Amino acid sequence: xxxxxxxxxxxxxxxxxxxxxxxxxxxxxxxxxxxxxxxxxxxxxxxxxxxxxxxxxxxxxxxxxxxxxxxxxxxxxxxxxxxxxxxxxxxxxxxxxxxxxxxxxxxxxxxxxxxxxxxxxxxxxxxxxxxxxxxxxxxxxxxxxxxxxxxxxxxxxxxxxxxxxxxxxxxxxxxxxxxxxxxxxxxxxxxxxxxxxxxxxxxxxxxxxxxxxxxxxxxxxxxxxxxxxxxxxxxxxxxxxxxxxxxxxxxxxxxxxxxxxxxxxxxxxxxxxxxxxxxxxxxxxxxxxxxxxxxxxxxxxxxxxxxxxxxxxxxxxxxxxxxxxxxxxxxxxxxxxxxxxxxxxxxxxxxxxxxxxxxxxxxxxxxxxxxxxxxxxxxxxxxxxxxxxxxxxxxxxxxxxxx
Numbered sequence: 001x002x003x004x005x006x007x008x009x010x011x012x013x014x015x016x017x018x019x020x021x022x023x024x025x026x027x028x029x030x031x032x033x034x035x036x037x038x039x040x041x042x043x044x045x046x047x048x049x050x051x052x053x054x055x056x057x058x059x060x061x062x063x064x065x066x067x068x069x070x071x072x073x074x075x076x077x078x079x080x081x082x083x084x085x086x087x088x089x090x091x092x093x094x095x096x097x098x099x100x101x102x103x104x105x106x107x108x109x110x111x112x113x114x115x116x117x118x119x120x121x122x123x124x125x126x127x128x129x130x131x132x133x134x135x136x137x138x139x140x141x142x143x144x145x146x147x148x149x150x151x152x153x154x155x156x157x158x159x160x161x162x163x164x165x166x167x168x169x170x171x172x173x174x175x176x177x178x179x180x181x182x183x184x185x186x187x188x189x190x191x192x193x194x195x196x197x198x199x200x201x202x203x204x205x206x207x208x209x210x211x212x213x214x215x216x217x218x219x220x221x222x223x224x225x226x227x228x229x230x231x232x233x234x235x236x237x238x239x240x241x242x243x244x245x246x247x248x249x250x251x252x253x254x255x256x257x258x259x260x261x262x263x264x265x266x267x268x269x270x271x272x273x274x275x276x277x278x279x280x281x282x283x284x285x286x287x288x289x290x291x292x293x294x295x296x297x298x299x300x301x302x303x304x305x306x307x308x309x310x311x312x313x314x315x316x317x318x319x320x321x322x323x324x325x326x327x328x329x330x331x332x333x334x335x336x337x338x339x340x341x342x343x344x345x346x347x348x349x350x351x352x353x354x355x356x357x358x359x360x361x362x363x364x365x366x367x368x369x370x371x372x373x374x375x376x377x378x379x380x381x382x383x384x385x386x387x388x389x390x391x392x393x394x395x396x397x398x399x400x401x402x403x
Contacts, residue, residue: 119335143188143368145347153193168237190229216325229336236319
């Protein structure tokens with residue numbers, strides 16, 4: 001009996017252990033299955049959320065493309081295009097033809113300041129930054145247009161008033177002061193004076209509304225400003241009695257900048273553009289921080305030249321001084337000249353009463369890209385300029401185009 005009892009107890013223990021192990025395995029399997037299901041559900045939810053986000057982003061991008069429109073602000077380059085007096089003509093010559101070579105290749109020749117173009121500090125400073133030294137994102141930003149046609153532009157009384165041949169309307173600081181909030185808000189500001197529509201006319205290069213050195217000084221005080229855009233071919237119109245300046249011939253295309261300065265009416269500059277009290281030709285107002293670089297010396301530049309010295313006698317004219325003030329600021333204000341189609345963009349109008357300020361309205365700002373060619377050591381370069389209008393402005397632009 002005792003042996004039988006031990007056997008029964010042994011069997012009970014074995015059955016108990018077997019049952020416990022089975023329960024453990026069952027519990028483990030149940031737990032593992034629950035974890036697997038939970039993990040699967042978590043993964044599925046994560047994938048669903050990711051898919052939803054991807055879909056939403058795609059819809060947002062599609063909506064942005066649908067609700068926005070790009071406006072090209074660039075004047076096309078072509079043979080025969082008028083150029084700044086003294087600049088080389090634009091030329092396009094094929095070096096290969098479909099009929100003889102099986103493909104087309106073209107050699108282009110043009111000046112660095114042809115049509116719509118950017119000026120870099122190297123344009124006026126032997127040690128200034130070149131366009132290729134600026135990062136790509138420098139050329140992308142929000143912009144605003146100031147409509148100055150009724151105050152200093154082609155629709156203004158000042159422009160209509162009798163003026164000496166070649167004497168431009170001057171844009172004074174007081175003409176821009178009402179727009180201070182706009183200069184504080186966006187990095188690109190474009191001045192619309194209605195001059196792009198006069199391209200090809202005899203007075204295009206010698207009568208456009210012009211900055212004064214005092215105005216350039218005023219603009220240089222806005223730290224956010226990094227590109228100033230104009231419809232005009234330069235900052236200051238050079239006075240001349242030659243009414244045929246729009247049709248530049250090859251015989252005049254090699255005139256030096258110094259010769260152009262000598263040919264201007266000497267009586268005009270002192271009256272129209274008195275020298276800024278802080279400006280002295282013998283002591284440049286702005287200079288680069290690091291002196292003449294090695295590449296300038298390698299190119300044959302005068303390594304003993306004073307940093308910031310101008311390249312020629314143009315230091316005595318207002319156009320050169322305005323360029324030097326803006327391009328010589330630290331960081332510099334690049335100059336975007338020769339813009340077109342500003343009439344297709346929203347704009348800030350002058351105030352209705354003297355002394356009022358024009359408040360910034362984000363709905364009138366727009367994204368802009370200004371891309372010059374990437375050419376090493378470029379003092380300037382033609383640029384492709386485009387503005388992307390936001391939804392409401394884009395709809396207004398569409399209606400304008402349709403009408």
